[in-house]
Amino acid sequence: MKVPFNKPFFSGKELEYITQAVESGMISGNGAFTKKCQAFFEERFGFRKCLLTTSCTDALEMVAILMELHPGDEVIMPSYTFVSTANAFALRGVTVRFVDSRPDHPGIDETKVEELINPSTKAIVVVHYAGVACDMDSIMALAEKYDLLVAEDAAQAIDAYYNNKPLGGFGHFATFSFHETKNIISGEGGMLVINDERFIARAEIIWEKGTNRAAFHRGEVDKYNWVDLGSSFLPSELTAAFLLAQLEGMDHIQEVRRKHWKCYQNALSSLDLSGAQLPSIPPFASNNAHMFYLVCRTLEQRSALIAHLKANDCLAVFHYLSLHASPYFHQRHDGRSLPQSDRYSDCLVRLPLYYSFTENEQAKVIEAVQGFFNQ
Numbered sequence: 011m012k013v014p015f016n017k018p019f020f021s022g023k024e025l026e027y028i029t030q031a032v033e034s035g036m037i038s039g040n041g042a043f044t045k046k047c048q049a050f051f052e053e054r055f056g057f058r059k060c061l062l063t064t065s066c067t068d069a070l071e072m073v074a075i076l077m078e079l080h081p082g083d084e085v086i087m088p089s090y091t092f093v094s095t096a097n098a099f100a101l102r103g104v105t106v107r108f109v110d111s112r113p114d115h116p117g118i119d120e121t122k123v124e125e126l127i128n129p130s131t132k133a134i135v136v137v138h139y140a141g142v143a144c145d146m147d148s149i150m151a152l153a154e155k156y157d158l159l160v161a162e163d164a165a166q167a168i169d170a171y172y173n174n175k176p177l178g179g180f181g182h183f184a185t186f187s188f189h190e191t192k193n194i195i196s197g198e199g200g201m202l203v204i205n206d207e208r209f210i211a212r213a214e215i216i217w218e219k220g221t222n223r224a225a226f227h228r229g230e231v232d233k234y235n236w237v238d239l240g241s242s243f244l245p246s247e248l249t250a251a252f253l254l255a256q257l258e259g260m261d262h263i264q265e266v267r268r269k270h271w272k273c274y275q276n277a278l279s280s281l282d283l284s285g286a287q288l289p290s291i292p293p294f295a296s297n298n299a300h301m302f303y304l305v306c307r308t309l310e311q312r313s314a315l316i317a318h319l320k321a322n323d324c325l326a327v328f329h330y331l332s333l334h335a336s337p338y339f340h341q342r343h344d345g346r347s348l349p350q351s352d353r354y355s356d357c358l359v360r361l362p363l364y365y366s367f368t369e370n371e372q373a374k375v376i377e378a379v380q381g382f383f384n385q
């Protein structure tokens with residue numbers, strides 16, 4: 011038996027809903043399933059306006075367009091994140107200023123943001139790594155003080171909270187992912203959240219290829235036209251149908267993931283990890299069990315652990331490489347060292363965790379980790 015890192019899963023009604031979409035005779039975007047998914051998030055989490063997208067990457071690109079950023083403008087974000095967080099802004103010619111991670115968590119170090127703010131700064135993008143909230147009170151206070159826009163890259167943060175308020179509900183914008191590696195999936199898929207009323211009308215236009223087609227379908231205008239910039243950001247109804255089935259199973263999916271997460275924590279917290287650390291969750295953050303990781307003492311220890319797990323048929327994987335040091339960006343970086351980001355790049359390793367994870371599979375991973383640290 012080999013234990014993969016991730017396994018996509020059905021929660022129940024996916025195929026039934028896809029069949030319904032096909033039989034309805036309408037499988038392009040912005041149909042009944044899309045509207046149901048969007049309404050789910052608006053009602054359940056109180057997000058002002060939601061638009062499904064084909065990916066979180068696309069949602070981030072919509073944010074960069076909506077912020078009306080120009081070359082010379084600056085956006086602040088963590089270096090320890092997925093490429094898309096930064097690429098969306100780099101595509102618009104914006105200067106990205108990378109911030110280090112917290113020593114206790116890979117999320118943005120909120121105490122290192124203010125020193126980067128200058129008259130060219132337009133926005134802060136936070137990433138709720140592993141579904142664990144950033145310190146949103148500090149971030150929103152800075153945004154208010156300097157009149158900045160805030161976007162939350164909440165790709166991993168569905169059903170996750172900061173002081174009991176849902177992530178994705180703080181920033182002017184938030185983006186989610188339903189890529190098959192996330193808690194709730196649709197293969198590829200994402201969503202843009204617009205919490206600030208001022209941006210809603212334009213977001214719909216950008217979403218519909220720069221046209222006012224959404225307003226046309228509501229009967230608000232008598233023809234639709236090219237009215238602004240945009241692209242093809244909306245997913246088909248097949249994707250939305252799959253997603254709706256997952257959303258209906260969300261509470262169950264989350265409960266199962268949390269059980270797997272706690273099982274790891276219980277089994278590993280009594281182990282002498284010779285300097286490696288288990289995930290730490292700040293008191294203001296909830297745990298949506300998106301990920302279980304270890305932060306090893308050194309790169310060598312991590313490589314040895316991954317190799318040991320692989321030899322025991324368990325696939326554990328490292329994660330991001332600091333974007334400030336990447337081949338594309340390092341010559342554009344302002345030279346500041348970001349030691350925590352580099353530490354997570356070198357030392358963080360993610361253990362298998364997925365909805366259909368069996369007791370036997372998890373026991374095998376735990377035994378292999380224990381075997382490594384006890385040897």
Ligand SMILES: *Cc1c(COP(=O)(O)O)cnc(C)c1O
Nearest residue numbers: 065066067092094165187189200
């Ligand atoms: C997964 C992820 C993305 C990209 O999501 P896609 O839907 O694959 O485009 C962006 N940011 C973060 C933090 C992610 O984890």
